[in-house]
Amino acid sequence: MKEKISIFTLFIFCHLFYSQNTILWKITYPENDKTSYLVGTFHQYGESFVKKYPKIEEYLSKSDAAFFENLTIDTLATNKIINSRKTDNSITKYFTKSQIEKLENYTNKSGLNLYKLTPIELLFKLQQKYTRIICTTVEKNEKNGHFDGFLIKLSDKHNVRKIGFETLEKQLELLNKQYEYFTWKNQRKNILHYFENINSSKPNKNDKENLCGFAEIYKNFDLDYQFDKSSTLKILVTERNTNWINEVIPQLKQKNVFIAVGYMHLMYKDGLINQLRKNGFIVEPEKMN
Numbered sequence: 677m678k679e680k681i682s683i684f685t686l687f688i689f690c691h692l693f694y695s696q697n698t699i700l701w702k703i704t705y706p707e708n709d710k711t712s713y714l715v716g717t718f719h720q721y722g723e724s725f726v727k728k729y730p731k732i733e734e735y736l737s738k739s740d741a742a743f744f745e746n747l748t749i750d751t752l753a754t755n756k757i758i759n760s761r762k763t764d765n766s767i768t769k770y771f772t773k774s775q776i777e778k779l780e781n782y783t784n785k786s787g788l789n790l791y792k793l794t795p796i797e798l799l800f801k802l803q804q805k806y807t808r809i810i811c812t813t814v815e816k817n818e819k820n821g822h823f824d825g826f827l828i829k830l831s832d833k834h835n836v837r838k839i840g841f842e843t844l845e846k847q848l849e850l851l852n853k854q855y856e857y858f859t860w861k862n863q864r865k866n867i868l869h870y871f872e873n874i875n876s877s878k879p880n881k882n883d884k885e886n887l888c889g890f891a892e893i894y895k896n897f898d899l900d901y902q903f904d905k906s907s908t909l910k911i912l913v914t915e916r917n918t919n920w921i922n923e924v925i926p927q928l929k930q931k932n933v934f935i936a937v938g939y940m941h942l943m944y945k946d947g948l949i950n951q952l953r954k955n956g957f958i959v960e961p962e963k964m965n
Contacts, residue, residue, distance in 0.1 A: 746841065769861075
């Protein structure tokens with residue numbers, strides 16, 4: 677069975693049986709005196725959200741090293757990678773001339789060439805902006821509108837060594853590999869839905885992916901970690917988790933470590949929490965206040 681249309685769909689489930697009411701987890705190991713922390717981030721929340729919970733910065737500042745998905749939270753760097761590709765005009769077969777003009781104008785303002793984006797990249801960027809603007813996860817004039825990016829800046833502030841699990845190039849490669857069956861034809865309606873709502877004076881917050889619904893659930897820490905289920909995103913979640921856990925375990929046995937990755941990587945049987953526990957670590961929910 678193919679995955680749901682949106683990465684965010686992973687988060688939306690009706691019954692929160694395993695709700696832990698936290699995004700912050702304490703990690704200890706019986707054979708040493710080190711204490712580490714793991715935070716599941718929601719990338720589209722920014723600085724103002726993080727500052728509501730001082731424990732996050734406190735634990736980060738006391739760490740010997742901090743791990744992040746990647747260290748380059750930089751739109752210009754992402755644009756440079758995408759814009760270096762060959763031009764592909766296949767999108768013009770599935771959108772009207774007027775729609776193409778509007779999409780082209782939109783991506784140009786972001787510094788991107790529409791004809792060098794893949795369907796999942798355009799959809800994902802639209803969903804990110806929809807979440808920030810329509811679901812209001814980022815406040816107006818907020819300086820740091822990316823959860824992980826702000827934590828990286830805090831690492832610099834406290835002189836904590838930063839380590840990135842992946843490069844931007846690798847992340848784009850994995851995203852496209854996971855959603856290689858996405859085409860301009862089968863994603864046309866989704867792309868237009870988010871594009872039209874981003875630019876609407878009366879946007880619809882009840883999109884079928886329920887992005888705003890999950891943003892609210894996350895904000896309230898009413899989260900379901902589903903430790904008894906397996907992730908359906910084998911490339912973006914399962915394989916990456918395995919790679920990351922192999923890299924971070926030796927560090928956890930020697931140092932006080934802070935790990936900040938997207939919330940979905942803490943979920944499921946193959947999530948970081950369960951994998952750490954299987955490797956002898958004690959992982960306990962930490963109160964946010």
